[in-house]
Amino acid sequence: MTKNDQDGGRSLARRSAGLVEEPGNRALRDPIAMAVEIISGDDPSVGELSAFRRQPIDLKAAARNAKSLSNEEFRLNLAKELGEREYDLACAGLQIMSLSLVALTAIWPADNLDSAEAKLALGEATGALHHRRDKSFVSTMDATLARRLRWKRTAFSVPALMLPPAPPAPASDSRGLAEWPLERWELSAGLELRGGLPAFAHNQIAEWVGYASAAPDLGHLLQRARRLFETCDRLIALAQRGPENASELMVAAEGARIAGYLAAAQVMIWPVHNRAALATKKEIVALINLRGEMGDPAHMQAAIRHVTADAAWVKSLPPDSRDRLVFEWSALV
Numbered sequence: 001m002t003k004n005d006q007d008g009g010r011s012l013a014r015r016s017a018g019l020v021e022e023p024g025n026r027a028l029r030d031p032i033a034m035a036v037e038i039i040s041g042d043d044p045s046v047g048e049l050s051a052f053r054r055q056p057i058d059l060k061a062a063a064r065n066a067k068s069l070s071n072e073e074f075r076l077n078l079a080k081e082l083g084e085r086e087y088d089l090a091c092a093g094l095q096i097m098s099l100s101l102v103a104l105t106a107i108w109p110a111d112n113l114d115s116a117e118a119k120l121a122l123g124e125a126t127g128a129l130h131h132r133r134d135k136s137f138v139s140t141m142d143a144t145l146a147r148r149l150r151w152k153r154t155a156f157s158v159p160a161l162m163l164p165p166a167p168p169a170p171a172s173d174s175r176g177l178a179e180w181p182l183e184r185w186e187l188s189a190g191l192e193l194r195g196g197l198p199a200f201a202h203n204q205i206a207e208w209v210g211y212a213s214a215a216p217d218l219g220h221l222l223q224r225a226r227r228l229f230e231t232c233d234r235l236i237a238l239a240q241r242g243p244e245n246a247s248e249l250m251v252a253a254e255g256a257r258i259a260g261y262l263a264a265a266q267v268m269i270w271p272v273h274n275r276a277a278l279a280t281k282k283e284i285v286a287l288i289n290l291r292g293e294m295g296d297p298a299h300m301q302a303a304i305r306h307v308t309a310d311a312a313w314v315k316s317l318p319p320d321s322r323d324r325l326v327f328e329w330s331a332l333v
Contacts, residue, residue: 028093028204028211031062031100031260038085039259041296042224046235046245046252053255059105059118060185066101066127068191069094079316088204092316093212096269099307099314101274102126103265105301106155107258116158121187125158127310148309154333212316215270218280221263225287228260233294261300264288268308269318278324281308301333 073094080087102122110116128148148293167181174180192199201208235253239246267284288304312325 006029014171028097028207030216030266031065031097031104032266033216035104036259036262039255042230044259046150046248047264049231049235049252049255049259050248051255052259053251056248057104057108058113059108061186062101062105062119063122064191065188066098066105066122067328069098069101070126070198071192071194072201075192075196076201078195078196079202080081085108087206088315089212090201090208092271092314093208093210094201095311095314096212096271099212099269099311100266102310103269103307104261105266106306107261108157109254109258109297110162115163116162117155118187119158119183121162121183121185123152125187127306148306151333153301154318155306157299158221174238174279176215180301191207193201212271215272218267218270218272218312220276220289221267222280222283225267225284228263229287229291230255249311257296257300261296261304264304265307269311269314270312271311273317281325282327285327285329289332290331292332300331305329305333 005317015233016104034054035051035057038055039048044052073091075211076087076094077091080091105118105122108115128145163184170177170180232253235256239249239253243249264284264287270279284304285308288301292301308325308327317325
């Protein structure tokens with residue numbers, strides 16, 4: 001091989017058509033709400049849940065947009081003047097949509113290599129960060145950071161057997177070295193660099209403020225999550241009785257579980273800060289803790305913990321609210 005044309009540096013699976021478009025070229029809508037549109041109302045049919053589970057979600061697009069929006073929020077925050085409330089709300093809108101895409105990427109199962117690559121790449125670029133410690137320094141990691149890192153690593157974990165070997169090193173006669181791949185898939189390739197002037201959000205301040213101000217009904221989402229989890233459990237029990245459509249029931253059950261976790265993520269991400277909202281978030285925590293006892297996939301449970309920790313830093317929240325957004329999670333994950 002004399003050129004950088006091996007498969008190791010790109011996705012080995014075909015990209016699927018997804019729900020997510022490039023930042024700045026789409027209506028400002030909650031990506032989780034878009035993903036679950038195929039489920040009509042709070043009493044979905046088996047067919048709707050199966051169609052939801054089987055729909056092609058482009059997690060690479062979701063991961064790239066999550067990173068792009070996070071970068072833009074950082075740039076917009078640098079560009080604002082002290083006390084500009086509208087810019088704080090616009091930053092909050094960018095954070096909310098970015099976290100929603102993070103949740104979608106983490107919760108959706110790794111159905112193919114594209115999905116696995118997206119999860120691993122985003123896991124390296126989001127949430128709590130910890131650089132490898134120099135052995136000449138004492139450890140400075142506290143329990144809170146260690147817990148957040150554990151949640152993040154679990155949220156974006158994928159089955160090891162899904163991944164091919166990393167790109168091989170170039171041979172002595174290889175060319176194209178300036179573009180030789182370092183990773184299977186590079187999340188930030190082609191994205192605006194972090195820092196500098198805003199790339200697009202400064203022209204959409206009113207739109208992002210409106211998005212951040214249009215929180216969904218958290219109480220309704222809580223009830224939706226509960227009903228979907230109950231639906232999941234019942235469909236599994238029915239499938240285990242061996243009906244002719246047992247496989248279809250299992251697909252629908254998985255769809256109900258995923259939709260339940262996405263509803264839970266919405267509750268924990270949106271920065272509604274009052275007594276009722278805090279009580280609703282605590283009920284979601286209790287519900288997810290219970291799902292851990294039911295044996296739900298660890299990456300889904302960890303995804304809720306991960307986005308909850310990051311959502312405490314959404315800029316529309318009062319600074320003193322962060323202490324009240326620390327919850328009692330089960331130590332199962």
